[in-house]
Amino acid sequence: MAAVTGQQNVDLREPKGWRRTSNRIVTVLMVLAFVLVIIPLGFVLVTVVAKGISIISVTFLTSQIPPNVAPADVGGIWPAILGTLEIVGLATLMAVPLGILGAIYLNEYGGRGPLGVLIGFMSDVMTGVPSIIMGLFIFSIWVLHFGYSGFAGALALGCLMLPIVIRSTYEMLRLVPNSLREGSYALGATKARVTLTVVLPAAIGGIVSGALLAVARAAGETAPLIFTILGGLTLATNPNVFSGATTALPLLIFSNASSPYVGAQARGWGAALTLIVICFVLMIAARLVTARFARYSR
Amino acid sequence: MTTVTEAGPAAPAGPAHPLDQRRPLGDRSFQILALACGLLVLVILVLIAVSTSQQASSWFTTEGWGIFKNNWNPAANTYGALAFIYGTAITAIIALIMAVPVSVGIALLLTEVVPYRWSRPIVYVVDLLAVVPSVVWGLWGILVFAPWLNTIYAHIGSAVTGIWVLGPLFGPPTSGASFFTCGIILAFMITPIVTSLSREVIATVPAIDKEGAYALGATRLEMIRGAVWPHSQGGVVGAVLLGMGRAMGETIAAALVIGSSPAITSHLFAPGYNMPAVIANEFGEAFGLQRAALMGIGVLLFVITIIVNVIARGVVERSARRKRGT
Numbered sequence: 001m002a003a004v005t006g007q008q009n010v011d012l013r014e015p016k017g018w019r020r021t022s023n024r025i026v027t028v029l030m031v032l033a034f035v036l037v038i039i040p041l042g043f044v045l046v047t048v049v050a051k052g053i054s055i056i057s058v059t060f061l062t063s064q065i066p067p068n069v070a071p072a073d074v075g076g077i078w079p080a081i082l083g084t085l086e087i088v089g090l091a092t093l094m095a096v097p098l099g100i101l102g103a104i105y106l107n108e109y110g111g112r113g114p115l116g117v118l119i120g121f122m123s124d125v126m127t128g129v130p131s132i133i134m135g136l137f138i139f140s141i142w143v144l145h146f147g148y149s150g151f152a153g154a155l156a157l158g159c160l161m162l163p164i165v166i167r168s169t170y171e172m173l174r175l176v177p178n179s180l181r182e183g184s185y186a187l188g189a190t191k192a193r194v195t196l197t198v199v200l201p202a203a204i205g206g207i208v209s210g211a212l213l214a215v216a217r218a219a220g221e222t223a224p225l226i227f228t229i230l231g232g233l234t235l236a237t238n239p240n241v242f243s244g245a246t247t248a249l250p251l252l253i254f255s256n257a258s259s260p261y262v263g264a265q266a267r268g269w270g271a272a273l274t275l276i277v278i279c280f281v282l283m284i285a286a287r288l289v290t291a292r293f294a295r296y297s298r
Numbered sequence: 299m300t301t302v303t304e305a306g307p308a309a310p311a312g313p314a315h316p317l318d319q320r321r322p323l324g325d326r327s328f329q330i331l332a333l334a335c336g337l338l339v340l341v342i343l344v345l346i347a348v349s350t351s352q353q354a355s356s357w358f359t360t361e362g363w364g365i366f367k368n369n370w371n372p373a374a375n376t377y378g379a380l381a382f383i384y385g386t387a388i389t390a391i392i393a394l395i396m397a398v399p400v401s402v403g404i405a406l407l408l409t410e411v412v413p414y415r416w417s418r419p420i421v422y423v424v425d426l427l428a429v430v431p432s433v434v435w436g437l438w439g440i441l442v443f444a445p446w447l448n449t450i451y452a453h454i455g456s457a458v459t460g461i462w463v464l465g466p467l468f469g470p471p472t473s474g475a476s477f478f479t480c481g482i483i484l485a486f487m488i489t490p491i492v493t494s495l496s497r498e499v500i501a502t503v504p505a506i507d508k509e510g511a512y513a514l515g516a517t518r519l520e521m522i523r524g525a526v527w528p529h530s531q532g533g534v535v536g537a538v539l540l541g542m543g544r545a546m547g548e549t550i551a552a553a554l555v556i557g558s559s560p561a562i563t564s565h566l567f568a569p570g571y572n573m574p575a576v577i578a579n580e581f582g583e584a585f586g587l588q589r590a591a592l593m594g595i596g597v598l599l600f601v602i603t604i605i606v607n608v609i610a611r612g613v614v615e616r617s618a619r620r621k622r623g624t
Contacts (some may be wrong), residue, residue, distance in 0.1 A: 015517050021518035030411060033403030034420060040486050044438050060451060098335045105336035109329055116336070128540060128607035129600065130547025131573045133346060133597055137595040140349040158517050159342055171435065190321065192328035204589045220431025222551035227576055250550070251434045255438040265441060272434045279429050 020041045022211065023051050028223070043277075052273025064083045064237065065252065065267075068259045072266035079237040080271060083150060083248040084278070087229065088219045090154035092162060095218075096211045098158075099165025100200075106166070107173040108195050120170070126163040135157040135224035148230040152240035156224035161214040168210025172203040204269025209286040216282035220275060222250035344599060354594035356587060357507065370560045370576075372584070375515035377591035379598070381560040385477065385572035386599075390545040392481025392566065393488055397545075398538050400485075406522060409500045410508075418442065421494075430491035436554030439483045444474030444555055451478070451567045471569040475557035480572070483555055484545045492541035499533025499617070500526060532617030540611035543603045549574035573599045 015023070055072055063076030102123070110116035138156040146152070160168050176199050185193040200207070230245035238246040256268030344390045351358075357365065357377060367378030404424060410415045451472035458464040503526050511521040557569020558579055577599075584592055 015515070019520070020422055022449075023519040026519045026522075028409060030407035033400040034407060034424075037401050037424055037427060037489060038402065041430070042424065043443075044430055044434065047442050048434060069359045079301065098338060101332045101335035102338060105329075105524075107331035109332055110336065119339055121615075122343060123596070124611050125344060125604060125607040126339055128347070128543045128547075128603055129343075130549065130574060130603055132549040132577055133350070133596055133603075134546065136350050136577070136593060137342075137346040140353045141345065141584055144353075154620075160366045162342070190324040190325040198480070214611050217428060220429075222431070223574070223578055224434040227581060230582075237511060250431060251435050251498045253433045254550055254554070257433070257440055272437050274430055276429075276434060279431060283429050 024289035034178035044224060046095050047111075048269065049264070049274050050079060050278055055270040056273060060267075060270055063246070066263075068256070068261045071263040074263070074266070075272065077249070077252060077271045080247050080252040080289055081248045081274065082237060082239065084219060084250070084275075084286060085248045086239075087150045087153040087157060087225070087246075087248055088215060090151065091157035091218055092209050092211070094154065095214070096157040099162050099211075099214075100169050100207060102162070102166045103173055104145035104195055104200075108191070108199065109184050112169065119154070123163040123166045127167060128285035131156075131160050131221050132223035132226075135227035137228035137251070143228055147243070148228065148245040149243050150229055150238070150246045151243075152162070152228035153225045156228045156240070157218040157221060160221060160224060161218050164214040165211055169214065170209050172206030172210065173199060175203045175206070205289055208293070209290040212282050212286035212289065216279045216286070220250060220279050222254050226254075249278075256282070301474075310476035329548060330607050332336060343604075347597075350593055350597050350600065354590050354597050357590040357594035359519050365598075368560075368562055371586050372580075373586060377588060379573070379595050381590070382573045382576050383594060383598070384562045385556065385560075385570040386546050386574075388477050388566070388570070389480045389484055389556065389572050390542050392478060392537065393484035393545040394542055396482065396485035397489045397492055397541060400536060401489050401537075401541070402494045402496050404489075405500050406526070408497050410518060410522060410526065416501075421497075424490050427486055432487065432548060432550045433554075434491070435483050435487060436551040439551060439555040440475060441480065443483070444476075444479050446474075446478055447482075448472060448474035451476070455567060466599040467566055469565065470567075471565070473557055475555050475569050475571045476565075477556065477565040477570045480552050480556040480564075480570075483551050484548055487548055487551065489542040490542045495537035495540060495601045495614070496530070496534050497515075499530045499537065499614070502533075502618070516585050530582050530617075533614050534579055534616065536610045536612075536614035539606055539613065540590075543606040543610065545573055547603050548601060549578050553578040 002241055060076040061081065062078045065077060066075030082216050086202050102119070105114055106123075110119075134156045137159065140154050142155060144154045180198055180202060181194055184198045187189075189198075225248055229248060229251070253271045253275065255266050256264045256271070259265060259268070306515075319479055361367075361377060364376075364378050366380050366383070367376075368380040368384075369376045369378040381384065404420070408420055412420065451468075452470070454468050455470035455472045458467075459469045459583070461469075506531065507525040508521055511525040516524060551602070552572055553575035556572055556575050558571055558575065559569040560571045563570070573595050578598055581589065581592050
């Protein structure tokens with residue numbers, strides 16, 4: 001109203017002086033924050049690729065691990081690659097179905113009740129439990145009784161993956177519209193049938209992509225494996241995942257990183273590049289799955 | 299296990315309909331299976347607490363309150379863990395001081411500054427930091443980053459010698475593998491999670507509040523201070539706490555770059571030790587009381603991270619609920 005009666009001059013131009021300067025400074029700082037993230041990331045990736053690419057070859061990927069004193073052009077990392085694939089594969093087989101079922105419980109059955117709220121909350125909390133604790137846990141309940149084995153490592157990684165899978169699957173199930181469920185109920189389907197044949201397929205893209213991210217996280221984890229598979233000290237291939245010490249890529253990198261031998265360090269860089277490639281492939285696969293199959297997304 | 303029996307009758311969700319009695323066996327067993335998988339989370343958490351404390355019991359009974367002494371010495375069979383607790387606190391604080399402003403800055407950049415089509419690639423890049431495995435950060439940290447940092451530390455160290463506060467904190471002697479190096483690496487590692495959580499919180503600020511602030515002639519900074527910050531304060535605090543939990547539990551990178559020396563010193567450029575690193579480095583050769591002590595440090599770490607995470611999740615959820623409610 002005032003604008004009609006009073007002839008006030010409203011200054012609509014950009015703010016001046018300190019207000020403008022401070023605004024610009026803050027915007028620059030925000031961009032600077034992002035630059036601060038790119039620098040170390042680029043630094044790490046360039047170093048790993050530069051140092052790793054020179055040693056990686058087919059022989060390197062398929063040869064046995066030599067003793068640390070061996071020069072860089074001798075031997076390879078095959079037992080560690082095999083160990084990582086076995087252990088992470090086994091952990092995935094355990095954690096993903098259990099995690100999906102747990103998320104189904106949270107979203108389709110008991111989610112609103114006190115027990116459902118408690119389970120949902122505690123699975124969030126469990127994602128924050130350090131991975132080393134999972135290793136100590138499996139050491140106490142499994143390794144002390146049955147000895148070191150790839151399976152023990154898989155149990156530890158499975159414990160790590162379980163809450164991540166529950167959380168990501170739960171988020172996806174929540175996005176499935178209720179009308180789908182109601183329509184199926186109206187046709188007389190049981191709840192289990194609705195969940196398995198209607199709700200899960202509708203959310204499958206997001207579930208798979210969440211599971212792949214959990215696998216990528218587990219593949220790079222070292223701490224839970226120290227106490228469960230006794231890598232580092234073991235160099236030979238151990239194809240039996242259920243008994244006997246074995247090794248894995250992260251453990252090989254860990255023990256080689258603290259080794260004074262140039263050859264061992266070079267193999268460490270090669271193993272690091274291999275591991276990073278595995279993790280990146282899993283992450284890209286997750287993004288592709290999301291893009292391709294996500295019917296309901298945020 | 300009492301929770302299981304309590305849950306039985308409450309578990310079938312939705313309004314009880316008359317056909318409930320005739321639900322087929324397969325349907326009911328699927329529900330029980332799902333419930334069992336949900337309960338698995340609680341079972342694992344309880345088992346972690348019970349089994350690790352059991353393994354650590356001899357440390358707690360032998361040392362008593364001595365677990366908080368600063369006398370870790372396997373040769374003398376004394377295992378006070380104060381140096382590791384100190385190291386964990388120091389490295390987490392250094393990591394937070396560096397990671398939080400950067401993370402909140404990027405979160406604000408993503409939500410308030412850049413257009414949507416740019417925010418996607420930025421998110422991908424920040425998430426890449428989380429995809430780089432911990433052990434690769436450690437490998438790079440100890441072989442490339444630490445030697446490079448040490449020359450910088452040496453310059454800083456000689457420059458601040460004798461200066462009040464700065465001297466004891468940053469003066470010589472310096473070492474590439476140190477509290478500070480560890481803190482920097484941890485900062486890289488927790489930045490993605492703090493960023494993504496802060497971004498989620500900041501994204502919930504109602505557009506009408508922001509538009510209102512702009513309509514009153516606010517600059518972007520004034521809008522952030524007046525409209526975004528009051529709304530997202532709580533959630534950002536929660537995100538920071540979650541990042542702190544991560545920083546305290548991060549093991550392998552710390553084990554490689556912290557310098558492995560159980561010392562309580564104000565020198566941030568001196569080698570130190572923290573809780574996860576000592577477990578990872580010494581567990582292999584430890585037996586008897588030392589193994590129990592390392593287990594016990596694990597128990598302490600578990601308890602601390604559980605408390606931090608419960609508080610953080612509580613803060614995040616409460617601020618989310620308040621937003622939905624009003």
